[in-house]
Amino acid sequence: MTLPPDLHDGLLQSIPSMRAFAISLTGNIDQADDLVQEAMVRGLTYINQFQPGTNIQAWLFTILRNQFHTFYRKRRREVEDPDGGIAARLAVPPEQDGRVDVEDLKAALAQLPVVQREALLLVGPQGFSYEEAAAICGARIGTIKSRVNRARTRLAELLGIESPDDIGADRVVKATIFNETYTR
Amino acid sequence: MSKTDKRHSTSRAGLLHTDPRTISAVRDKLGEELRAMYGRLADEPLPDRLLKLVWQLDQPHSKGKP
Incomplete structure (x- = not known):
């Protein structure tokens, strides 16, 4: 198969960010690599359906996201956990070690509902516009904005962050004072 | 109530009393971390x-x- 150079480059350049998205979404590297591999193979198989001039990365993310949901639906039938209660109990509690630890962040992300997690990742670190994220998720722009908003708030709650200073050297002290104040 | 439950419930109560500028700053900072x-x-x-x-x-x- 010979691809036009722009498509070829677009596919190649999308792989690392697709992998980062998949790892952040699933919390599992093997599952993430399965998803990226399947999405790439599927993308190449149906490359003739891609509309030139549109965003190849958004197109690939749509495929990846749809595959994740197919997988997620299958898995949910196996382990029913609609409220994330099991996931919450399995998650590692955040450590108060002076900054937001990557593992804390991953654990908190894993506790977000899937639709909030994907919206936050697409609009936040991945840098898609709300319009692009809405197209990828098959949702309205307002729905995506709402999901991102709720995800950010919930993430701050899960990490016990009350002010920007909490993500810094004095987080331990502030968290201790905060907990003592509100648990009395 | 476990330590984790306690932290989550107090955190939620605390956020309700946080002013919008602080919430916005927290979100920006979290965005950087993400x-x-x-x-x-x-x-x-x-x-x-x-x-x-x-x-x-x-x-x-x-x-x-x-």
């Missing part, structure tokens, strides 16, 4: 099976062609 985490993941070396895909993409012609 981008940093995401950037590290994107910079990780690809596993062999994905490298193989990349290699296949880099071949100008499919195997079936002369």
Whole structure:
């Protein structure tokens, strides 16, 4: 198969960010690599359906996201956990070690509902516009904005962050004072 | 109530009393942390099976062609 150079480059350049998205979404590297591999193979198989001039990365993310949901639906039938209660109990509690630890962040992300997690990742670190994220998720722009908003708030709650200073050297002290104040 | 439950419930109560500018600043800061985490993941070396895909993409012609 010979691809036009722009498509070829677009596919190649999308792989690392697709992998980062998949790892952040699933919390599992093997599952993430399965998803990226399947999405790439599927993308190449149906490359003739891609509309030139549109965003190849958004197109690939749509495929990846749809595959994740197919997988997620299958898995949910196996382990029913609609409220994330099991996931919450399995998650590692955040450590108060002076900054937001990557593992804390991953654990908190894993506790977000899937639709909030994907919206936050697409609009936040991945840098898609709300319009692009809405197209990828098959949702309205307002729905995506709402999901991102709720995800950010919930993430701050899960990490016990009350002010920007909490993500810094004095987080331990502030968290201790905060907990003592509100648990009395 | 476990320690984790207690922290989550108090945290939720605390956020309700936080002013909008602080909430916005917290979100910005969290956004930075998320981008940093995401950037590290994107910079990780690809596993062999994905490298193989990349290699296949880099071949100008499919195997079936002369």
